[in-house]
Structures are given as structure tokens and as C-alpha cells.
Amino acid sequence: MFYREAGDFSTTYPEDSQTFPIRFDRYRYYLVLAIAIFVIPFMINDYWLNAVFLPFLIYTIAAIGLNILVGYCGQVSLGTGGFMAVGAYACYKLMTSFPEVSMLIHVLISGLITAGVGVLFGLPSLRIKGFYLAVATLAAQFFLVWLFNRVPWFYNYSASGQISAPERTVFGIEVTGPNTEAWATYLFCLFFVILCAVIARNLTRGAFGRKWMAIRDMDIAAEIIGVNPLMAKLSAFAVSSFFIGISGALFFAIYLGAVEVGEAFGITKSFTVLFMIIIGGLGSIFGSFAGAAFLVVLPVALKLVGVDWLGWPTDIVAHLQLVIVGALIIIFLIAEPHGLAQLWRVAKEKLRLWPFPH
Amino acid sequence: MKMKLGTMAVAAVMAASPVMADLVFPSLSYRTGPYAAGGIPFADGYADYMNLLNARDGGIGGVMTNVLECETGYNTEKGVECYESTKGQGALVYQPLSTGITYQLIPKATADGIPIHSMGYGRTSAANGDVFSNVFNYPANYWNGASGAINYLMSQGDIAGKKIALVYHNSAYGKEPIRTLEELAEKHGFELTLLPVDHPGQEQKSQWLQIRREKPDNVIMYGWGVMNQVAVQEAANIRYPMEDFIGIWWSGSENDVLPAGEKADGYKALTFHGVGDDFPVFADIQKHVVDAGNAAGAGDQIGTVLYNRGLYAAMLAAEAAKTAQEIHGTADITPTMMRDGMEALVITEAKMAALGLPGFGPEFNVSCENHGGPGLVGMTQWDASAKTWSLINEFAPSDMDVIQPLIDEDSAAYAAENKIEGSCN
Numbered sequence: 001m002f003y004r005e006a007g008d009f010s011t012t013y014p015e016d017s018q019t020f021p022i023r024f025d026r027y028r029y030y031l032v033l034a035i036a037i038f039v040i041p042f043m044i045n046d047y048w049l050n051a052v053f054l055p056f057l058i059y060t061i062a063a064i065g066l067n068i069l070v071g072y073c074g075q076v077s078l079g080t081g082g083f084m085a086v087g088a089y090a091c092y093k094l095m096t097s098f099p100e101v102s103m104l105i106h107v108l109i110s111g112l113i114t115a116g117v118g119v120l121f122g123l124p125s126l127r128i129k130g131f132y133l134a135v136a137t138l139a140a141q142f143f144l145v146w147l148f149n150r151v152p153w154f155y156n157y158s159a160s161g162q163i164s165a166p167e168r169t170v171f172g173i174e175v176t177g178p179n180t181e182a183w184a185t186y187l188f189c190l191f192f193v194i195l196c197a198v199i200a201r202n203l204t205r206g207a208f209g210r211k212w213m214a215i216r217d218m219d220i221a222a223e224i225i226g227v228n229p230l231m232a233k234l235s236a237f238a239v240s241s242f243f244i245g246i247s248g249a250l251f252f253a254i255y256l257g258a259v260e261v262g263e264a265f266g267i268t269k270s271f272t273v274l275f276m277i278i279i280g281g282l283g284s285i286f287g288s289f290a291g292a293a294f295l296v297v298l299p300v301a302l303k304l305v306g307v308d309w310l311g312w313p314t315d316i317v318a319h320l321q322l323v324i325v326g327a328l329i330i331i332f333l334i335a336e337p338h339g340l341a342q343l344w345r346v347a348k349e350k351l352r353l354w355p356f357p358h
Numbered sequence: 359m360k361m362k363l364g365t366m367a368v369a370a371v372m373a374a375s376p377v378m379a380d381l382v383f384p385s386l387s388y389r390t391g392p393y394a395a396g397g398i399p400f401a402d403g404y405a406d407y408m409n410l411l412n413a414r415d416g417g418i419g420g421v422m423t424n425v426l427e428c429e430t431g432y433n434t435e436k437g438v439e440c441y442e443s444t445k446g447q448g449a450l451v452y453q454p455l456s457t458g459i460t461y462q463l464i465p466k467a468t469a470d471g472i473p474i475h476s477m478g479y480g481r482t483s484a485a486n487g488d489v490f491s492n493v494f495n496y497p498a499n500y501w502n503g504a505s506g507a508i509n510y511l512m513s514q515g516d517i518a519g520k521k522i523a524l525v526y527h528n529s530a531y532g533k534e535p536i537r538t539l540e541e542l543a544e545k546h547g548f549e550l551t552l553l554p555v556d557h558p559g560q561e562q563k564s565q566w567l568q569i570r571r572e573k574p575d576n577v578i579m580y581g582w583g584v585m586n587q588v589a590v591q592e593a594a595n596i597r598y599p600m601e602d603f604i605g606i607w608w609s610g611s612e613n614d615v616l617p618a619g620e621k622a623d624g625y626k627a628l629t630f631h632g633v634g635d636d637f638p639v640f641a642d643i644q645k646h647v648v649d650a651g652n653a654a655g656a657g658d659q660i661g662t663v664l665y666n667r668g669l670y671a672a673m674l675a676a677e678a679a680k681t682a683q684e685i686h687g688t689a690d691i692t693p694t695m696m697r698d699g700m701e702a703l704v705i706t707e708a709k710m711a712a713l714g715l716p717g718f719g720p721e722f723n724v725s726c727e728n729h730g731g732p733g734l735v736g737m738t739q740w741d742a743s744a745k746t747w748s749l750i751n752e753f754a755p756s757d758m759d760v761i762q763p764l765i766d767e768d769s770a771a772y773a774a775e776n777k778i779e780g781s782c783n
Contacts, residue, residue: 047442055435149528149554159537159768160481160530162461166775177776178465256434258462260530262557263434300439307428313655314429315389 003351019201036190041183049182054255056296057189058247063276063288064200065243070274071283072204073236074216075125079137081269082144083241085261086114087248089154092163095176095253096156103168103175103253107192110249111242117144118241125233129219141270148261164258176253185254192250196243201285203239212236213283275325279332281341290340298325380424381417381679381691383408383672384444386437386454389655392558393432393583395613396664398655400455401427403668405654406647410639411676413646418679419689432583434458441466450696451475451675457531460493465776468492473697475678477671478503478607478630482534483768485730487701488780490769494700496674496731497722498630498756500580501764503606504535505756506628506735507578508542510604513751518547523574525565525581525589528554532580535606539578541760559585566592579605586614594621604628604737610747611663615740623742626750627663628735631670632718633747635661639669639714663738663747670719677713678703701726720753726782730765733758 003024010016020026044053062080069077090110094101121140125133148154155163167177174180175188203209211232214222223229252259259265272295280291299321306317336342350357387401388394408423417423426447428440437459441452452467452474454460460480467474474493476484482500484493498506511517524539526532536552543550551574553565559581566589569577577598581589586609593603601624605614610627640661647653648660659665682691682699691699704723710716720734737751772778 047446050442051439159533160457160461161533162458162530164461164465164775178469256438256462257465258434258458260434260458260461262529263458266557299436303429303443313389314387314427315394318390318429318431 003348003354005352019205033194037187041187044182044186046182049186050255051300052296053186054189056293057186057193058250058255059273059276059292059296060193060289061196061247061250062244062273063280063292064196064285065240065247066273067277067280067282067284067288068200068204068212068243069236069240071277071281071287072209072216073212073233073240075122075233075236076130076134077137077240078134078267078270078274079121079140079144080244080273081265081267082141083114083118083244084248084251084269085144085148085265086117086241087111087245088252088259088265089148089163089261090114090245091249091253092156092165093154095166095168099166099168103170103188106168107246107249107253111246114245114248115238115242118237118244119234122234122237122241125237126230138267141267145261145265148265162258162260163252165253168253176257178257189250189254192246196246197285197289200239200243204285208232208235208239216283275329277339278329279339281339282337284339284341286344287339287341290344294340295325380448381421382424382426382444382448382450383675384426384428384440384447384449384452386430386440386444386452386456386459387427388430388432388455390429391431391433391583392560395587396583396608396611397432397455399611399613399659399662399664400668400671402654402657402659403665403670404453404672405668406643406660406665407669407672407676409647409652409654410643413650413652414642418676419683421689423676430454430456430459432456432458434462437462445470445472448693450679450691450693451700453477453671453675455479457481457534458529461530464490464493470693471697472693473700475671475675475700477667477674479531482730483765483772485728485765486769487724487726487729488769488782489773489778490729491781492697494724494729496703496724496729497705497720498733498735499730500531500534500606501538501761502630502730502733502735502756503628504538504578505542505761506733506737506754507604507606508539508546508548509735509754509756510737510751511576512546519549520576521549521551521572521574523551523553523569523572523577525553525555525562525569525577525579527559527581527585528556531582531608535578535580537764538761541764542757545760555581555585555589558583560588562588562592566596566598569593569598570596576602576604579603579609581605581609586611587617590615590618590622590625593625594618600624600740601626607667610738610740612745612747613662613664615742616745620742622740625740627738627740627747629663629738629749630719630735630753631666632715633663633666633738633749635666637715637718642714666718670715673713673715674703674705677705677709700724701729733761 008023020029066080069075087110090113091106094106124136155161165176167174173184175185211227214227215232276291276295279294281287302317302321306312307314385401385404388397405425408425412422426444430436430440457479460476463474476495478498480495484490484495539550555562579589603625605627607628615622615625678700681702682695683689685698686695701724706721710718722731733756734753735756736749736753738747739750740747
């Protein structure tokens with residue numbers, strides 16, 4: 001009825017190949033953007049910012065990054081936590097060394113530094129695949145956490161080994177430290193999410209994305225048709241780490257404010273982001289959003305329902321959350337390996353035919 | 359997705375509207391995860407004491423107390439969520455029972471004007487109230503603990519030339535005493551070996567192998583959660599003499615020594631409050647809380663070391679609230695008034711006796727400059743056959759000549775970093 005191609009004519013190639021070729025989809029996308037930019041900043045308070053929106057936005061960036069590597073290029077990585085730590089520590093060193101520089105620059109440079117580290121740890125992917133690569137990236141995870149714990153230079157020789165974000169600004173508005181306004185940090189993170197999502201979307205449907213997908217589907221065949229595996233795999237590691245580095249920098253500087261590497265960027269972080277893209281959908285930008293939203297909102301929603309409304313003991317609810325997430329991962333792997341994104345795709349197909357299915 | 363969140367936001371804000379006219383004491387507890395063995399008894403003690411005040415005295419100054427429990431799992435992200443979800447409901451004081459979460463909350467809570475009481479944990483230099491206006495860590499801190507352990511060893515014999523190993527949780531918490539111990543090592547001429555154990559601490563074979571090889575004269579441990587049990591077990595496995603093994607107060611509860619059975623006999627741990635259930639207050643708890651069916655958790659922790667600590671924390675919070683009520687002449691206090699109450703807190707033996715806790719902790723008073731209390735540290739020892747901890751050394755002062763310069767140095771660095779001017783002038 002509303003959701004259909006009929007009557008939606010494209011007269012130029014760019015129109016035909018745009019991200020949302022269906023008019024309804026396009027307007028929905030504009031509407032979501034408009035609400036995110038013009039409505040939410042006026043309504044948001046500290047609780048919704050810190051409990052839902054900041055983690056959602058920041059994990060989305062990490063999930064997009066990991067999705068490029070795992071979902072598009074087929075290189076399994078368990079090093080997400082370690083790479084986020086690189087972003088966070090790079091950001092910390094930059095923030096404390098160049099206090100007058102805008103946070104925008106710091107976060108972008110942290111992403112670039114992480115991209116470099118990602119390429120370094122991506123080198124083994126040229127020789128090893130699958131489980132063995134997963135183990136190699138696991139080594140990266142543990143090595144990086146150990147490094148940031150071991151070398152005092154990274155945490156500016158503080159007695160406790162913690163790094164804490166001092167107050168820094170963007171265009172004169174504080175975005176880190178305790179005295180920030182909710183809307184400022186929200187918009188700052190939203191900016192990076194939109195930036196990353198647009199870059200990722202356009203990379204994955206261009207020549208780079210096609211090369212990555214060729215490598216994912218069959219690397220030998222891809223090599224034979226002229227895809228350079230070295231370039232394809234390393235570029236995937238670089239782009240993926242760039243996004244993950246940005247998310248790590250935001251995670252530390254904007255969201256938590258103080259970080260201890262083993263606790264914040266441990267192996268569980270790698271798994272959390274991996275679960276996000278498994279539940280959300282491998283090889284889908286929308287899936288990264290859906291997975292991040294799901295895993296961020298689920299605990300908060302469970303807590304609201306279980307503890308605040310039903311008055312259950314807090315530990316039961318915490319355990320219940322583990323059970324539900326675990327069960328969902330198994331269910332998704334069996335019933336819908338392409339995750340929430342595939343459910344969304346199926347729903348759209350159904351909508352196209354509605355109300356007259358075959 | 360976002361539209362849905364918006365509607366949920368409205369619904370939840372309406373649902374979570376604050377319960378007015380209660381004194382709200384949030385309890386950022388952890389009853390799950392590798393640190394639950396420490397989190398459960400503390401949370402139970404905290405909740406039971408507040409319940410007792412409601413049932414026996416009708417609250418504090420006629421206003422009922424309300425403990426809002428929020429599960430953090432010792433995880434900083436959940437800690438942030440808990441802080442944000444409870445602060446809007448009139449939270450008077452935060453006691454996160456996690457050094458990581460405390461570090462995170464120090465700037466936030468200070469900006470929001472809510473006090474933090476990190477009793478025996480958190481950032482040690484918060485003892486300097488001139489810089490940390492909203493953070494309190496009376497009656498004792500990590501550095502008092504480190505010095506207390508060394509003082510105890512010196513009272514047992516000459517320490518010069520001896521080897522002492524520090525087994526610590528490789529986090530902000532475990533790293534806290536290192537500077538102090540290094541200074542003390544220099545002052546008293548003992549040799550310090552550092553052995554970090556990574557989160558969560560279930561794997562300690564290599565550390566204890568090193569201890570077995572180097573045979574240090576004493577081992578000091580800064581551990582928490584499952585790490586403690588494993589360490590005591592490993593020490594028993596290599597037959598390290600338990601009398602020479604000293605834990606900080608977070609490594610000295612029943613849960614830590616019971617798994618090792620008889621072999622844990624003689625293990626020592628520091629403390630800053632009384633142990634055992636031989637205090638009149640426990641009869642009241644039994645009568646007003648347990649028999650009324652209101653015991654927190656499973657109700658099986660009463661009288662254990664960490665339960666007592668939770669009870670002590672609740673008692674100090676309640677006394678500070680009373681002090682705040684007296685200062686400001688109103689029963690319905692705000693977090694800012696609570697802060698003033700904590701800063702003017704005076705604990706005397708007469709007060710503790712009136713509360714049914716005679717001799718439970720040291721006498722002390724808090725001032726604007728000193729948020730850390732006197733730092734008196736006692737020593738307890740585990741008796742495996744009787745399954746009890748007993749105090750073997752009275753609360754003794756620690757070496758403030760070493761600690762005070764360190765506190766001043768660290769808090770000055772924090773003040774410079776965050777451009778804080780002294781608040782005590």
C-alpha cells in the first residue's frame with residue numbers, strides 16, 4: 001500500500017543507485033534523522049543519555065566497524081576490546097598533551113592511530129583464516145590490554161593506572177568531564193555515528209565493499225578474478241579499526257569519563273560487540289544499529305520491568321538477563337543467522353506485497 | 359527504533375517518579391558475578407540496618423529510610439546507569455563498593471552536589487577534603503591499611519632486610535598501596551616484590567609458584583571476590599605459613615577462607631571495625647528485621663565480616679544524616695545537607711554504645727580538611743576450627759608521616775588537573 005516501488009520513477013543513474021531507492025524508505029530515513037537531530041536533544045536528560053543513548057550510539061560505531069571486518073570481509077575478530085582500548089588511550093594521550101585542540105580532531109586522530117594498529121594486527125590474516133585468525137586477534141586483545149596496564153607512559157604515570165578524561169571542548173562547548181550538558185554530548189556522538197554510518201554504507205556498496213565481499217565469499221576465486229587479497233584484507237582491518245578506535249575514544253572520553261583498561265576493554269567487550277552484530281545481522285549497516293540498540297536497551301528494559309515494576313530482587317533480574325541474551329544468540333544462530341536485519345528485510349518484502357500477497 | 363525509545367522514555371520517566379519524603383540511600387550492590395561473594399553480605403548488612411531503623415526507631419529523625427538497590431555486577435558501565443537512575447530520586451549518599459565506580463563517580467557526583475562515602479576503598483587521596491569536597495573515605499583508607507600491615511609486622515620483630523610480597527588485583531584498587539609500600543620499604547629497609555593478578559583472579563598459579571621459589575617472609579594481599587579464595591587455597595597448596603599471610607580488609611571474610619578448610623587456619627586480615635555478632639544490635643536485627651521476615655537477601659550472612667561492614671557503613675550514613683538534620687533543623691534533608699552532616703560527623707564511644715555497637719569501631723571526627731578519619735587499623739585472625747575471626751591487635755594508628763605527603767601530592771595533582779581551588783577557607 002504505502003511501501004511500494006510502483007509510481008517511483010528514476011530518471012538518472014544516481015537516483016537509481018541511491019541508498020534508499022523507495023520513496024517511503026527515504027522519507028522514513030529523513031524523519032528518523034530529523035527526530036534524532038532536532039527533537040531528542042531538546043528532550044534528553046542525564047538518565048536517558050547515560051543509560052541508553054550514549055551507549056547505543058557508541059556501540060553502534062563499534063558494531064559498524066566490526067561488521068565491516070566480520071560481516072563484509074569475513075575475517076573473524078575477537079580483538080574489538082583491545083582496539084577500543086587503543087582508541088581510548090590514544091584519545092587520552094592526545095587530550096592531555098594538546099589540551100587546546102578540539103575534541104573532534106582528537107577523536108578522529110584516535111581513530112587513525114587505531115587504524116594503524118589494526119593494520120599491524122591484520123597482517124596475520126594474509127596467512128591464516130577462520131578460527132586461527134580468531135585466535136590471532138584474541139592475542140591482540142590480550143596483548144593490548146596487558147600493554148596499557150604495564151607501560152605507565154600510557155596512563156601518564158598515575159598511581160592507580162586509571163585514565164580520567166579532563167574537561168575538553170568542541171567550538172567552546174564542553175563535551176567531556178563532569179559539567180557537560182546532555183544535549184552537547186549526545187549531538188557530539190550522533191555526529192560521529194552519522195559520519196561513520198554514511199562512510200560505511202558508501203564504502204560497502206562501492207568497489208571496496210565488493211572486494212571485501214568477494215574475499216568473504218571465496219578468497220581464492222576472488223584472487224583469480226583480480227582482487228588483491230593483501231589490499232582487501234588490510235583495508236578492511238584499517239577501516240574497521242578506524243571506526244572501533246573512534247568508538248573507543250568516545251566510550252572513554254564522553255561516556256565513562258574514567259576507565260580502567262582490564263575492566264572496560266576486556267575480552268567481554270569483544271564478545272559484546274560480536275553478539276551485537278550476530279543478533280543485529282552480519283553484513284548489514286542497519287543490523288549494527290539494531291544489534292547495538294537491542295543489547296543496550298534490553299538490560300535497561302529488563303531492569304525497569306523486573307526491578308522497578310515487578311519488584312523482583314536485583315540479582316534475579318541480572319541473571320535473567322544473561323539467560324535471555326544467551327538464549328537469543330542461540331535462537332538467532334539457528335532460526336535467523338542474518339539477524340534482526342533479515343527480519344526487517346522480510347518485513348519490507350511482505351509490506352511491498354501487502355495487502356495482496358500471492 | 360528511536361521513536362520507540364522516545365515513547366518508552368516518557369513512560370519510564372512517569373513510572374520512575376520519585377517517592378517523596380523518604381531519605382533515599384542508594385545501594386549500588388553486586389549480587390552477581392565474580393565479586394558477588396563480597397557484594398552480597400555488604401548489601402545485606404546495609405539494607406538490614408536501614409530496615410532496622412525504620413522498624414525500631416521509625417526512620418531517622420522521624421523520616422523513613424528507603425534503600426534503592428541497583429545491581430552493578432562490579433561493572434563501571436552498569437555503575438553509571440545505576441547512578442543516573444537513582445540520583446533523580448533524591449539519593450543522599452553513594453557507596454559504590456567498587457574503586458573503579460568510585461573513580462568514575464567522583465567528578466560526576468561532585469558536579470551534582472551529592473556526597474560519596476567510599477569507606478576503606480576508592481581514591482585514597484580523597485581524604486584531603488580541601489580538594490575532594492564531596493568525597494569521604496573515613497574511617498580508614500588503603501594506605502592506612504598498607505602501613506597498618508607493616509606496623510603490625512614490625513611489632514612482631516625486626517623487618518629490615520626481610521622480603522615482603524604484595525599480591526594484588528591488577529586494577530586501580532590493587533595498585534593503590536604500591537606507592538605507600540615502596541616508601542615504607544625505603545624507610546624500613548625491607549624488600550618489596552610485586553605480583554599482579556588479573557581480573558577476575560581465578561588463575562594465580564604462576565604468582566604462587568614465584569612465591570614458592572622466592573620464599574618471601576610475608577605476603578600481603580589486596581584482593582577481592584573470587585581472587586581471595588583462590589589465593590588462600592594456593593597458599594595452602596604450597597604450604598605457605600598462614601601466619602605470615604596478611605590480607606587487606608577486603609580479603610578477610612568468611613567466604614575467603616572457608617573453601618580452604620582447615621588449611622586456612624591462622625590467616626590474618628586487617629580490619630577497621632569489629633568482627634563477630636557479639637553486639638547488642640544483632641538482637642534488635644533479629645527481632646525487628648529477621649523475625650519480621652524483612653531480612654535482605656537470603657538472610658544467612660548476619661554477623662559475617664562483610665555484613666558487619668555493610669552495617670557499619672549504614673550506621674555511619676545514618677549518623678551523618680542525623681547530624682545533618684541537627685545542623686539544618688529539618689528532618690527532610692537534601693544531598694547538600696547530607697554532605698554537611700558527613701563533614702561534621704562525630705563518632706564517640708557513647709554514641710556507638712547507644713546504638714548497640716559498643717567498641718565496634720574507632721572514635722573519630724570528620725573535618726573539612728580531613729575526610730579520611732584517623733586511619734586506625736586492627737588485625738584479625740581466622741580460627742578454622744571455630745570458624746570465627748577474632749581481633750588479635752587493637753586498632754592502632756598508621757604511619758601518617760609517610761601517608762600524608764602522598765595524600766597531599768596526589769590530591770594536589772588532581773586539583774591542578776581539574777582546576778579545583780580549596781573549599782575549606
